[in-house]
Amino acid sequence: MSIDPIRLEVLKNRFSSLCEEMGAVLMRTAFSPNIKERRDFSCALFDGNAEMVAQAAHIPVHLGSMPMAVAAALERGDLASGDAVLLNDPYRGGTHLPDMTLVTPVFFGGKKPAFYLANRAHHADVGGMSAGSLPLSTEIFQEGLRIPPVKIVKGGVLDEDLVDLLLANVRTGDERRGDLYAQLAANRVGERRLAEMVAHFGLEETRRYASALLDYGEKMMEGVIASIPDGCYSFQDVLDDDGAGSGPVALRCTVRIAGRRAEVDFSGCDGQVAGCVNAVRAITLSAVSYVFRLLAPEGFPSNAGCMRPITVKTLAGTVVDCVFPAAVAGGNVETSQRIVDILLGALAKAIPAAVPSASCGSMSNLTIGGRDGKGGLFTYYETIAGGAGAGPAGRGASGIQTHMTNTLNTPVEALEHAYPLRVRRYRLREGSGGRGRHRGGEGVEKEIELLTDARITLLSDRRVSRPYGLQGGGAGAVGRNRLLRGEEETELAGKCTFQGRAGDRLCIETPGGGGWGEDLAPEGDV
């Protein structure tokens, strides 16, 4: 049977609004700031073969990695109607531990699920050696509670024992229960919408068009690749260090374009490290999928078909495809940004008139945890924006989330209400953008005062290596982390953890973006 372009568009919109609606429920009912304020979550629909049919565009780092979660749930081999599977194990479908994924098989008669719904959300804490569960770890066991694919809901009944076990192992368990309920509610909404679609279009027709959408995504991506000149393009860059005393860590990639196909080869990357910046392969796939998606026109679909024309080569045991029991807390948030940097750097050699210079290249993760005045535990986590790289189209945006993240900041007024912290300064960092025909965007300067003793963990990069400029543009300024205690000022490492005292001021300056093109203005004229 042929595919009708009209029905294809109708179902494409229907599938993606289903995912959007799941996201709205999750965001509005969640408790983790990461989910509700910063929208660090994703919702997606998969077909019976666990191929992703549609995804709401929430956070790029989840893009290419969700399919592995569904595949891991499927491997159990015992999914029945009314079940839901929870997981966060990076070595079985996850990315890093705070990202909890809930997979629900959807049956319409038959023994096999016709579809799967999945949502992934970044919980504020999943236990482990430091509050916020993004520690400077050296093995996965320190990072928090590891959850292989387990049935959290069986035959429609929530396994309260299992929930109790999970919540006993995390800080602020009551909030995690709220987040879990929000995730369950999101998949339930998805199930309802899917049932309505199947009632309307029929199961076979719905499946047929789900599969046609994958072909559609493939065709669209082939068009994008075909517009890049054939050839072989390489680039390399580094992470400052691994957070455990070694570094720099080198990342290399080679992009081979041949007609409508692309191969991205990461086999030249450094081996996995002792520190926490290792990325599982799922993250590398996400970064590749994001970069190719950047080159695509508006209205481009997000589904598994888009990745068909792209082959990704990684070597197991490297920093972009680490193996158990490597520590991975920072792979998701820092290494993913560097993977984007090297991919864009390689593509800039193929299409120099399109690709911008490097953006700040670090999410500048800050976690502060301790006891608030009322005796309760608190965990504050935030990523801090930086400068975007300049490009042929103009200067880079300032103080903006770039590439693999797009999470919102916590309003200062909300933050000061919720935590024993005071924000003393939050503004752009003048002069941090790289020079060039177009200047890189400015980084951000944020100064936070502790009103109580608390543990501080910083997971940031680009404190040594600068975000590169292209086509003659200068590099962006590196970031800086400082501690101000009374009159005393201490320079902090990019990745560090220490006990802070009430009255301490933490000053974080994030990197600027790289400049683009030669600066033709005379010296001193900005």
Add this chain to the structure above:
Amino acid sequence: MTKRIDQEQEVFPSHSAIPLIGVDTGGTFTDLVMVRGDELRTWKLPSTPADPSRAVLEGVRRLVGDAPAFVFHGSTVATNALLEGKGACVALVVTEGFRDLLLIGRQNRPDLYALHPRRTEPLVPGERVVEARERVLPNGEVAVPLLAEQIAKIVTAVSKTGASSVAVCLLHSYAMPEHESALTEALEREGLEVSASSRILVEFREFERASTTVVNASVSPIMGQYLERLQSALPGSTLRIMQSNGGAIRPRTAAKEAVRTILSGPAGGMVGAFAAARRAGFDRIITFDMGGTSTDVGLCAGEIPFTAEAVVAGWPVKVPMIDIHTVGAGGGSIARLDEGGALRVGPQSAGADPGPACYGRGEEATVTDANLCLGRLLPESFLGGRMPLFPERAQAAVERLARGARLPVEKMAEGIVEVAEETMAAALRVVSIARGHDPRDFTLLPFGGAGGLHACSLAETLGMRRILIPVGPGLLSAFGLVVADTVRDYSLSVLIPGETGEKALKELFYPLEERARQEMKDEGALEDDIELVFSLDLRYRGQSFEVNVPFSKDFRNAFHRRHEALYGYCDEGREIEIVTVRLRSRVPGHSPAFGGEPRRGELTRLRDSQVRIDAELVHCPIYLRETLPLQAQFEGPALIVEESATHLVRPGWRAKMTRQGCVVLER
């Protein structure tokens, strides 16, 4: 009887022989409706964008000459000033350390997959931002006082920027407004117009509050000049300005708080639609206003819903407004085949210029062209026959697309309509299903020129069984202005525990109530006519989105129920937090009877025609709306044609006239 109220000797429009006029300024047309006793007249004339008051005044004169009138006005002056970047030159005063508050915003980028992420240019550039050395804490305590010499310094710095209008937004000012008040006084003494965030939006979250305040500072002076011009040209008349919340205010208030008028256009339509529905005996409706480039939908479950989450021209505007969801599909939406072989319709639009191919200038196929190809639009009676259409151009445009997809031209035309309707159906789902309402419990109320062409099909998709076509579907916004209440909204962020007692809550409401009563009297209202509605924004402690419920003894329970309806679960054991207390003050507006005497006599058809429905060419009678007699009944398929709109009655639907002149379709 005429009531004389305040020192301006304004007459509050409750009941009198003075004509009531609703004037709605739209992008293309200015619509007017006049009611005087039983007399009802309407007028439509081209808008005059360079000075919108020209069309307004011409229309008013046309209807009542120089006689005094109550003129209810829905204006786009503030909106256009914002969209076109023609607002006043604004300076912004913020707490020291936060000069880039507006620029950083929430630090996210609008488009996730932009190779060159861009953000809207701030309305206030860095050189016009002034920092104030002061600091207030979340509980309202002062950590750093605002000293007199600091105020003097700020006034000097602001004066140097050359700005004529100033926005003041200091951290935690909702908890302690005195610093903002002191600055406002000092700046006003220098002859500057000042918008203080603690007056405009007394709520927490500094970026959204600053954005709303800056938008107000930017558009208020422009609105003020416009209203002054208008009022002086209508010396004997009383002017009332529509707000985005569907209520009217007097010009003096509108000129100070113009941000409250930013989305008043669609608000008028919703008010008019709800009033029409209530008269016809329905109070649960989903409105569907289809225009040229976009479609506005809204849901009323017994009352008009509000939201405070709008974003206009890239800027959050957090004043309460009627909750309307807009999607980029309208009559002018362009159809194309994309690289992957899917048929896309919109968001690109042919707009008014060049317009759909059938208007004579455009080349690309639009939804209007598709409707024409299908025989659902009659070329000879479009806009009462005043606008010629070119069916052959529509045919050619759709044919080009059909060839690309190797489909028959009729199939392509139906496909364009189907894809556009899918976008609209998604919008209807967003306002109903996604917010916990079952569309099957509602009546669909289409308006705008093209709403009636798609109503049956959308109702079928959503399982709805009744459609109400109001009188004058093309003039509903102007109708809405005439019946609008006088409304003012007040809010205060409190962030207190849900266990807070009733007495303590009443004390929090008290200053709001006092201000509301005073300001309503200033609006010309009589004490006895003022209605006050108290509500609370609640959430489970730890959440970030609030749910608004009426203030009652039982508000906690009401919150759990609403949370469950909205999101599918509630947790009665969990602690509730009261984030914001809200007060709406309202004086009911007019309820004139529209529609006039229903016609008697036989049902006569204009002629018959061939219309394509569900892949078949069907024989379809055409009725003229104005000739439909009372109690007329007929079955679909049929077309109902009137001056401002065309309606398609699909097979399976039965049409009948109501006493009020509405057409009800049922299946």
